[in-house]
Amino acid sequence: MMTEGTPVLVDVRKYDGRVSGRWAAVRLGEDEHGVWLGTERGVPVEAAKGGWTNRFDHVLLVPRGEWWIATFCAAPGPELYCDVCTVPEWSEDGGTTVLRTVDLDLDVVRPQGGEAYTKDEDEFAEHRVRYGYPEAVAEAALRACARLSEAARRESGVEPFTSAYQGWLELVTRSSANPGSGES
Template sequence: MSEPEVYVNYRKYDGSLHWNLRMQRLGEDEHGVWLGLPADSVMRKGDGPEIPCPEAHVILFPRQGWWTAAFNAAPRRTEIYCDITTPPQWLSPTEVTMIDLDLDVIRKRGEPTPLLVDEDEFAEHQVRYGYPADVIEQAAGAAQWLMKQVGDGAEPFATTYRGWLAQVE
């Protein structure tokens, strides 16, 4: 791919580095910016060691919205993994960052119904990090919206992502 690498930096509310990786810019559509990572790549949690990513995946960064969405190639059991985050901020064409707000909406491969996970972590971090009321409200609203969109098979959660994923598989 000739597109430049993009640094993807998820942070926690206190600013500490959380999940971070380098991905290839694939393009944009009406849903946002799509980045891809081929199979057998790596990512990191904070400053920790590299963690292998055996399956290819793409991440969608919406232009507006309190979330990001990863779409994983088979055989990974989790097909869709949406992180509830602050709206992604592009610091430059080669760096995007957002604050991970703990809640996740996932859909397992072959399952029609999404799951809302990490509600306990969200509650714990509201106290630890002192999330303001508007952040709690936006995060909860984004989680509810994603549960409906993913559950209803709305785009980009139905088929749109497959074309982007095909570019890195």
């Protein structure tokens, strides 16, 4: 059973199996929106196109049974970055809790103080053909993207995209600001 403070390996792949992003997070808790994971700035991220170091404290929301995950970043990062993906799956691998999903290219992004927009539609169209996304997968991705585009609008009032994430993000930013505090 995964409890608060449990380390989690987030493993996001592309449809062809390449690593899209792979990094360490910590389980912060769970609410009606799903499971919340936290990652402090400075955490290394592995990717097929080369790794990088996470530049912002952020929380990742893993909803139940949905075709997306949502990242909420501390400023100056994007306020919201939703990845349209296959329904995330949890597993254990050698005693490590692993979150796995397949990135389906479409993203809904809301910059700090800005309006939400969809990106990578061209990449989705290209990969849909190149990797042969099954029609059911492509349709689920497009439906998820349309719902996220509407819900992520600043004036929508739809949670968790309005304010529900703020308390979770504060747990990470507070811990990041006080590294010796013992908080996760």
